[in-house]
Amino acid sequence: MQTSETMERQTPILEVDHLTVVYETAKGDVIAVRDVSFSLYPNEIMGLIGESGSGKSTMAYAILRMLKGAARVVHGTVRILGKDIYLLSPEELRKFRWSHFSMVFQSAMNALNPVMTVEAQVIDTLKSHRPHLTRLEAKERALELCELVRIDPRYLKSYPHELSGGMRQRIVIAIAIALEPSLVIMDEPTTALDVVVQRSIMDQIRDIQMRVHFSILFISHDFSLVSELATRIAIMYAGQIVEFTDSHSLEDRMSLHHPYTEGLWNAIPKLANRNIVIEGIPGGPPNLLKLPEGCSFHPRCRYKSEICSAQTPELKTYGTYEIACHHVLDKEGHHD
Amino acid sequence: MSIQNDSKSNRLRTFPGVQAIRNFLKDTRAKTGIIIFTFFSLIAILAPVLTPYNPNDNNFVPLTPPSLQHWLGTTGNGQDVFSQFVWGARTSLSIGLLAGLISTVLSVLIGMYPGYRGGWMDRIFDTITNVFLVIPSLPLIIVISSYVHSAGPWVIVFVIGLTGWAGGARVLRAQTLTYRNRDFISAAKLGGSSELRILVWEIVPNMLSLIISNFMFGTLGAILAEAGLEFLGLGNVSVVSWGTMLYWSDSGGALLMGAWWWLLPEGLAIALFGMSLALMNFGIDQLTNPRLRSDSLNKKKARIKRRESNANI
Amino acid sequence: MRYFAQRFGFFILSLWAAITINFLLPRFMPGNPAEVMITRYQGRLNPLVLHSLELQFGISHQPLWQQYVTYVQNMIHGQFGLSITYYPVPVISVIENSLPWTLGLAGTATVVSSILGVLLGIFAAWKRGGMADTLLPVVTTFTSAIPYQWLALLLLYIFGFSLGWFPTAHSYSATLSPSLHPAFIGNVLDHAILPATTMIVTALGGWLLGMRNNMIHTLGEDYVVFAEAKGVTQKRLKYMYAARNAMLPSLTGFGMALGFVVGGSVLVESVFSYPGIGYQLVTAVQNEDYPLMQGLFLIIAVSVLLANFIVEMLYGKLDPRVKKGGAGRS
Ligand SMILES: Nc1ncnc2c1ncn2[C@@H]1O[C@H](COP(=O)(O)OP(=O)(O)O)[C@@H](O)[C@H]1O
Numbered sequence A: 001m002q003t004s005e006t007m008e009r010q011t012p013i014l015e016v017d018h019l020t021v022v023y024e025t026a027k028g029d030v031i032a033v034r035d036v037s038f039s040l041y042p043n044e045i046m047g048l049i050g051e052s053g054s055g056k057s058t059m060a061y062a063i064l065r066m067l068k069g070a071a072r073v074v075h076g077t078v079r080i081l082g083k084d085i086y087l088l089s090p091e092e093l094r095k096f097r098w099s100h101f102s103m104v105f106q107s108a109m110n111a112l113n114p115v116m117t118v119e120a121q122v123i124d125t126l127k128s129h130r131p132h133l134t135r136l137e138a139k140e141r142a143l144e145l146c147e148l149v150r151i152d153p154r155y156l157k158s159y160p161h162e163l164s165g166g167m168r169q170r171i172v173i174a175i176a177i178a179l180e181p182s183l184v185i186m187d188e189p190t191t192a193l194d195v196v197v198q199r200s201i202m203d204q205i206r207d208i209q210m211r212v213h214f215s216i217l218f219i220s221h222d223f224s225l226v227s228e229l230a231t232r233i234a235i236m237y238a239g240q241i242v243e244f245t246d247s248h249s250l251e252d253r254m255s256l257h258h259p260y261t262e263g264l265w266n267a268i269p270k271l272a273n274r275n276i277v278i279e280g281i282p283g284g285p286p287n288l289l290k291l292p293e294g295c296s297f298h299p300r301c302r303y304k305s306e307i308c309s310a311q312t313p314e315l316k317t318y319g320t321y322e323i324a325c326h327h328v329l330d331k332e333g334h335h336d
Numbered sequence B: 001m002s003i004q005n006d007s008k009s010n011r012l013r014t015f016p017g018v019q020a021i022r023n024f025l026k027d028t029r030a031k032t033g034i035i036i037f038t039f040f041s042l043i044a045i046l047a048p049v050l051t052p053y054n055p056n057d058n059n060f061v062p063l064t065p066p067s068l069q070h071w072l073g074t075t076g077n078g079q080d081v082f083s084q085f086v087w088g089a090r091t092s093l094s095i096g097l098l099a100g101l102i103s104t105v106l107s108v109l110i111g112m113y114p115g116y117r118g119g120w121m122d123r124i125f126d127t128i129t130n131v132f133l134v135i136p137s138l139p140l141i142i143v144i145s146s147y148v149h150s151a152g153p154w155v156i157v158f159v160i161g162l163t164g165w166a167g168g169a170r171v172l173r174a175q176t177l178t179y180r181n182r183d184f185i186s187a188a189k190l191g192g193s194s195e196l197r198i199l200v201w202e203i204v205p206n207m208l209s210l211i212i213s214n215f216m217f218g219t220l221g222a223i224l225a226e227a228g229l230e231f232l233g234l235g236n237v238s239v240v241s242w243g244t245m246l247y248w249s250d251s252g253g254a255l256l257m258g259a260w261w262w263l264l265p266e267g268l269a270i271a272l273f274g275m276s277l278a279l280m281n282f283g284i285d286q287l288t289n290p291r292l293r294s295d296s297l298n299k300k301k302a303r304i305k306r307r308e309s310n311a312n313i
Numbered sequence C: 001m002r003y004f005a006q007r008f009g010f011f012i013l014s015l016w017a018a019i020t021i022n023f024l025l026p027r028f029m030p031g032n033p034a035e036v037m038i039t040r041y042q043g044r045l046n047p048l049v050l051h052s053l054e055l056q057f058g059i060s061h062q063p064l065w066q067q068y069v070t071y072v073q074n075m076i077h078g079q080f081g082l083s084i085t086y087y088p089v090p091v092i093s094v095i096e097n098s099l100p101w102t103l104g105l106a107g108t109a110t111v112v113s114s115i116l117g118v119l120l121g122i123f124a125a126w127k128r129g130g131m132a133d134t135l136l137p138v139v140t141t142f143t144s145a146i147p148y149q150w151l152a153l154l155l156l157y158i159f160g161f162s163l164g165w166f167p168t169a170h171s172y173s174a175t176l177s178p179s180l181h182p183a184f185i186g187n188v189l190d191h192a193i194l195p196a197t198t199m200i201v202t203a204l205g206g207w208l209l210g211m212r213n214n215m216i217h218t219l220g221e222d223y224v225v226f227a228e229a230k231g232v233t234q235k236r237l238k239y240m241y242a243a244r245n246a247m248l249p250s251l252t253g254f255g256m257a258l259g260f261v262v263g264g265s266v267l268v269e270s271v272f273s274y275p276g277i278g279y280q281l282v283t284a285v286q287n288e289d290y291p292l293m294q295g296l297f298l299i300i301a302v303s304v305l306l307a308n309f310i311v312e313m314l315y316g317k318l319d320p321r322v323k324k325g326g327a328g329r330s
């Protein structure tokens, strides 16, 4: 694994710049992603953590340029390998997407066409981008991918409903890496699976990433999952990234954190169950239609002062971390 | 967040809520449907006021084209077509709506109650429903009516109503099954409500729009079936309805004699009235199934926004 | 295999239901219609024939269950008795002569309207909110509410009598004798166009709307979104991923749709004097020819049930989920 200094000098795979995404609803615009900027470098695994509803999936879809329905990118750019993907024509986008960047969807359980065999769906992916591939070559590649995700090749002839959830998820991962992309976005890839399967998939993701090398943007609401895989971690709250940190610092109670991160951290054991409201952070996620003035976290923050409800804190660098909070430094004293 | 989402989808939809009705009226198609439906309903209700002559009065010169005396001309038997048309609306609409009502009530009883109870009862009624679904209904109606000689309107109402419930029962059953294990139903059960109470007070209100849509299609089917039966002379041909008008104009060779006014109004009216039911159903569909909404206005707005956002980039 | 057995069992069950309806109706109808009919034919028909009519319609002192057993046996063996209208021709011969016409007409109309409707439905859903999607559903709400007989009369008048483009009655010209000669086949097609068009126009809307709604639903499914992301071409996405799945629920409604078409063909055949099952059914009803009517009703039911059964087998082929015991449908 590379250190962050050497990464800085490389060209990033993914550059997100001041990205803002809204859902247009009858009641007004829901700002699901707010002014998000970050870069992802070759081979890097970055984690993105946030409560359910904080805008993680919306951001992922925006990066993929797959926003549907009422969702709009109202500001900002997304560059992949230096290309602004929002400037590509539909056909250019079709070809560019998946061969250079791909995504494992949150709902991967239903991501496979029920009436096509697994093999046909893998081959479809290959042939859509490499029309000159012969059937035999495509089949060989499908076999290779199968081995990579450790699925018995005989399951290639199966239909999705004949496979377990874990197997389906592995097939989806195989499809995501089929064209050797430089970036794979994984949106809660193990949420629907039981703990044992979740473990083995996580191990596999790490293993595959080490063998074939690509960057991962790993999205989860689960602290422990992310910190064991990712080196750099972004914390999202109400559509904003409030902190960039690294997995080591997450284990260190004394290092600097955003108050929201602290709250999340205190609640780790509870997070495994999605439905339990995070302990240690009073109140619930804010209404994205009408965010609180100033720091959107202030109604739930125990360190808040007057400035918090008046002025929005910017991300500021503290050593290797970036945190958006007016009181990161002075709150040290309050620490219990 | 996920807790909130779940409770939202499980919450009782109060129908007809003000918002629901407003959305319904906003839909142009639904609006058109309501206008056509009201138009024909008014004709049927006001028949005695609207008609200049007795519909059976056959003292006029046969086959005269539309004129000031006879707005829609006269039949080959010397009756006033307009008067027949207006009184026919009364018969045909009554038969259609009543038969539609009967078949909907049957659909609710046969589809929802066993569906909600589950077990052997559901399995039996589901099988019966599926059998009746594939036995062609118009031929069955024809056979039944032929055993009843020159069936009057009441008999026709019952025959059509009793044969037309299967499609609705299947749809309503499927929907009931999805409610069986919802939170608010379980809550009502824990609260000690009886099964029938839950069905009537918790499930039926939630499915009201589906039931209404069922009633509309039931009525549409019934009007077409009535017209078919009467056309074949299987009803009582001396009753004036849109169906018997078609029967007489066909057997009187209306078109061959160029008497288009004798055939066009009632056929067109059946199609328009049926269309109004289907149009109103579009409005209902969009209430129950927001995915089907095809709001061109929204799209246009989105496109403009999009262009602006591209300019920003 | 289990799916096959299940669907076959259902086919037999519905067949039994159709036979039983036939058996029960004349026996439990108020006013005893069978007795009225038989009294009317007293002296006009051969006493032996009259006696068998009495047995068939329950004018006998046998216990009901015994009548029922005999009745079911006769029906299964195609012994529908003699037609009174075409006396002494057996009902089964009338059926043999008229069934092919209806199968051809209603079959073609069903196939054409379903294919056309499904394609238009795909088109409308794909161009969501576009011109076609806004207009087609509205236009078809009108076309599907048109009474069959009325449209048939209009077409007959305009294209048959006024313009003289098509023949106005029967299934082929009386001057020709049936053969496989191209001239004869052309003549048959010529006669079938107007009745078939009537049925296609009225049946189209149901298929179109059903397919459109299913397609819109399917286009929102995760596997379609995933397929779009992974870069399959638009055409493949539209047909292999979306339409292929959206069609499945349409197929399950096939039996009912076919029932409508067959019902419609009764009216259409009657307008065009097209010598099919429907036309004969009307003739039988008008002459109170109950044996013929019962035989025809049964054959109509059997045809629809069989077609439905075939479509269900096809469904089993198209949806891999049903092979393992029917997760796909109940
Ligand atoms: N179709 C939609 N219309 C309006 N708001 C939406 C829609 N989809 C998502 N949202 C809003 O956007 C926010 C972010 O959702 P999402 O990106 O799915 O969050 P996450 O993936 O972090 O759980 C949510 O709070 C939700 O309220």
Ligand code: SF4
Pocket (backbone or CB within 6 Å): A258, A259, A260, A295, A296, A297, A298, A299, A301, A302, A303, A304, A305, A308, A313, A324, A325, A326, A327, A328
């Ligand atoms: S800015 Fe103020 S309210 Fe926001 S997190 Fe920091 S201390 Fe809390």
Ligand SMILES: [Mg+2]
Pocket (backbone or CB within 6 Å): A053, A056, A057, A058, A106, A187, A188
């Ligand atoms: Mg998400």
